[in-house]
Amino acid sequence: MSASSTTSSTIAFSTLGKRAQPPTIARLMAMALETPGVLSLAAGFTDNATLPVDFVRDATEVMLGEPKDREFLQYGTNQGRPRLRQLLAERLAKAEPALDPVELQRGLFVTNGSQQALYLAMQVLCEPGDIVLVDRPSYFVFLEMLSGLGVRAVSLPIDVKGRLDGGALGKLLDGFAARGETARLKASYFVSYFSNPSGRSLDDSEKSTVAVACSAHGMILPVIEDGAYRELYYRQPHAERSVLTLPAWRDFPKFYTSTLTKPFATGLKVGYGFCTDEAWLQKMLHVKGHHDFGTANFSQAILEHALASGGYDAQLARVRPAYERKMRALHQTLVAEGLPSLGWKWAEPAGGLYLWLEAPSAINTGMTGAFCRACLEAGVLYVPGDLCFGDAAPNNFARLSFGVLAEAQLVEAGRRFAAVAKKFA
Amino acid sequence: MSASSTTSSTIAFSTLGKRAQPPTIARLMAMALETPGVLSLAAGFTDNATLPVDFVRDATEVMLGEPKDREFLQYGTNQGRPRLRQLLAERLAKAEPALDPVELQRGLFVTNGSQQALYLAMQVLCEPGDIVLVDRPSYFVFLEMLSGLGVRAVSLPIDVKGRLDGGALGKLLDGFAARGETARLKASYFVSYFSNPSGRSLDDSEKSTVAVACSAHGMILPVIEDGAYRELYYRQPHAERSVLTLPAWRDFPKFYTSTLTKPFATGLKVGYGFCTDEAWLQKMLHVKGHHDFGTANFSQAILEHALASGGYDAQLARVRPAYERKMRALHQTLVAEGLPSLGWKWAEPAGGLYLWLEAPSAINTGMTGAFCRACLEAGVLYVPGDLCFGDAAPNNFARLSFGVLAEAQLVEAGRRFAAVAKKFA
Numbered sequence A, B: 001m002s003a004s005s006t007t008s009s010t011i012a013f014s015t016l017g018k019r020a021q022p023p024t025i026a027r028l029m030a031m032a033l034e035t036p037g038v039l040s041l042a043a044g045f046t047d048n049a050t051l052p053v054d055f056v057r058d059a060t061e062v063m064l065g066e067p068k069d070r071e072f073l074q075y076g077t078n079q080g081r082p083r084l085r086q087l088l089a090e091r092l093a094k095a096e097p098a099l100d101p102v103e104l105q106r107g108l109f110v111t112n113g114s115q116q117a118l119y120l121a122m123q124v125l126c127e128p129g130d131i132v133l134v135d136r137p138s139y140f141v142f143l144e145m146l147s148g149l150g151v152r153a154v155s156l157p158i159d160v161k162g163r164l165d166g167g168a169l170g171k172l173l174d175g176f177a178a179r180g181e182t183a184r185l186k187a188s189y190f191v192s193y194f195s196n197p198s199g200r201s202l203d204d205s206e207k208s209t210v211a212v213a214c215s216a217h218g219m220i221l222p223v224i225e226d227g228a229y230r231e232l233y234y235r236q237p238h239a240e241r242s243v244l245t246l247p248a249w250r251d252f253p254k255f256y257t258s259t260l261t262k263p264f265a266t267g268l269k270v271g272y273g274f275c276t277d278e279a280w281l282q283k284m285l286h287v288k289g290h291h292d293f294g295t296a297n298f299s300q301a302i303l304e305h306a307l308a309s310g311g312y313d314a315q316l317a318r319v320r321p322a323y324e325r326k327m328r329a330l331h332q333t334l335v336a337e338g339l340p341s342l343g344w345k346w347a348e349p350a351g352g353l354y355l356w357l358e359a360p361s362a363i364n365t366g367m368t369g370a371f372c373r374a375c376l377e378a379g380v381l382y383v384p385g386d387l388c389f390g391d392a393a394p395n396n397f398a399r400l401s402f403g404v405l406a407e408a409q410l411v412e413a414g415r416r417f418a419a420v421a422k423k424f425a
Helices: A015-019 A024-033 A053-065 A082-095 A101-107 A113-125 A140-148 A166-178 A204-216 A278-291 A297-309 A311-336 A370-378 A407-423 B015-019 B024-033 B053-065 B082-095 B101-107 B113-125 B140-148 B166-178 B204-216 B278-291 B297-309 B311-336 B370-378 B407-423
Strands: A108-111 A131-134 A152-155 A185-191 A223-226 A254-259 A271-275 A354-358 A397-401 B108-111 B131-134 B152-155 B185-191 B223-226 B254-259 B271-275 B354-358 B397-401
Touching: A015 A140, A015 B113, A015 B278, A024 A140, A053 A297, A053 A311, A053 B053, A082 A101, A082 A108, A082 A271, A082 A297, A101 A108, A101 A271, A108 A113, A108 A278, A113 A140, A113 A185, A113 A223, A113 A254, A113 A271, A113 A278, A113 B015, A113 B278, A131 A140, A140 A152, A140 B278, A166 A204, A185 A204, A271 A278, A278 B015, A278 B113, A278 B140, A297 A311, A297 B297, A311 A354, A311 A407, A370 A407, B015 B140, B024 B140, B053 B297, B053 B311, B082 B101, B082 B108, B082 B271, B082 B297, B101 B108, B101 B271, B108 B113, B108 B278, B113 B140, B113 B185, B113 B223, B113 B254, B113 B271, B113 B278, B131 B140, B140 B152, B166 B204, B185 B204, B271 B278, B297 B311, B311 B354, B311 B407, B370 B407
Parallel strands: A131 A152, A131 A185, A185 A223, A223 A254, B131 B152, B131 B185, B185 B223, B223 B254
Antiparallel strands: A108 A271, A254 A271, A354 A397, B108 B271, B254 B271, B354 B397
């Protein structure tokens, strides 16, 4: 036995340490690895064929070719590169003309993907036992993060059309008040553009209805709007405003998060957040200082260059139709294979990376169920929909990602999925 | 007032959020910015002139030049690139031949600088109110991180020569037992090679003395050894072993952390940790999954390439004499200006980025003291030494970094510092 042999410890972990669970995505990846030839519609990875080798090369050649100033290889600042933050502020102000770019730059910071921004927001707002209101369905990695922090996710009520329902939210808030739990409510969270997992976008009125219901209960809760897929539209942007400029949200502390690299090159992992509340912003920055004291300067500099040169937009112009084609390849296969006539329902998204399928209620799509096993045996994997709910999870949904597979693979994966669906019809 | 105007919130922050304080480094940076022409011996930045533009360009040209496989622009895994982890494992096994590279690779993960590795270790081990034993002096950013997590730092006792003192540690542990605080002790931590701030390296016997004292008290505490500066020696490595192979530490859960980019290019920010305890490792990985699900793949790929091609070692061969020259420029200036005869004491380090000065006991080097103000007025800044102690901080130390300034600037900064010291003699 070598000196470094792993010990089986009796370490007294912290409550956070005790709560730590393997992420679902790791279980799904393990399932895929154990199944040779499986086509994964589960992974949230992005398209390989269109990765912007050219624009990243342009950036690094310019940066490294005339190294008068090598500062991009040196430590940066905790908040992020000023010029990158300026470019991001100008970009956000273009989407939301009521916003002031100078103010945006001041409240904006760069993170290790938008995930770190979400983690920081939750760390400084929530104690174990606190409650966060989440969209229904919601981003399952965020839900796992909440679980890791000991925070309870409660779904924002939706109506029969799947739209946020302010009236029902009012009753939910009444319930919290009646149980003396109001003080435990710490924030609301939603993915509002081409959502993960639903592909849906929220409109002004349904976003506002949440603010109106909270205001009516005197609950000016911090709100986190996740705009990760906002720029990943296929034909045109979703025209509705963010909470940053919607009047109903005016008095709420707001944190808008997004990513630069999801639609560009996920390997660079640069996200950002803009916070309207100075105290909240500073606390997140202080904790980021403890995490890492700033996101890798070199990755930031590449993105800064790509934004300034137009390479970033050129790349988005390239990937948008590519993702639409991929979406259609999967969507049309499922239609052609007759899933709708078997009672499966879904909407064709106008952006993003996901089809969100509702199975007939008799089918259990859960990870340990017969349907999921049959899919694996047929060589196709998906994200069980029950993972995407804060509470009261139905077990007949499935998230199918068309991000990483090529079109021909998507057709094959769709056929495999449909073949299993037919067996279970 | 625009729609995004920052609000002055009444957010109910978490206790972690409430504890969050501006990092000292930010205060020092602000002090520097407010003083035009100041030469900063405070910043822990690295040498600009030797930044490896060539080796990073080699790496990116190869990676981006033949983009058959663009995977380095795609998401990586949470634990880090397997080949990078293999190269790191082989490297560590070369320094510590008793270690098995295969086992090392399994227990090793890649982080956003070594700082994230330290943060993850503390998150999964410590509750607010817990205690961590730290070297004396210790790395002040680690101490601030502990403070942010509500964890109390208690210094490992040292003898008159500044060496770790097992006998005194035994008495300290007796004291914890007598006060019923033993269960709150969660880990020990030290920077053991060319330390920040002291420049000292620990030898086998003093490292072992900590393990022996803990063992004698039945306290098999997790240990974190910070090897951030291990490769930043000037002439030869510090030959002593890490806790990973010292017999006295055999039964302890061990976490060895270091950085690839401190001696290479800090703008890439890639660190790593190797953990001997499977449960501890998994918990840190799970929480890392919540932080960011993996460090930026592209930065990792650059380091992987630099390690494999020999560029990494070539860069280290370049910076080692450069840092020695810089150290000497500052050291010799302080000697020539007569600081020793004024009662200032320090040791000439054999590696690292810092001179650790002990002032005559009458001089208070604290941030708000007259000496620090006089230095700022004279155009030179340092890190007040009292920030570098877990407890019972003396106020007559100063950390002088020679990392970022050029040699001529170091001479000038040393003269300015000495001029102030003469005034206070």
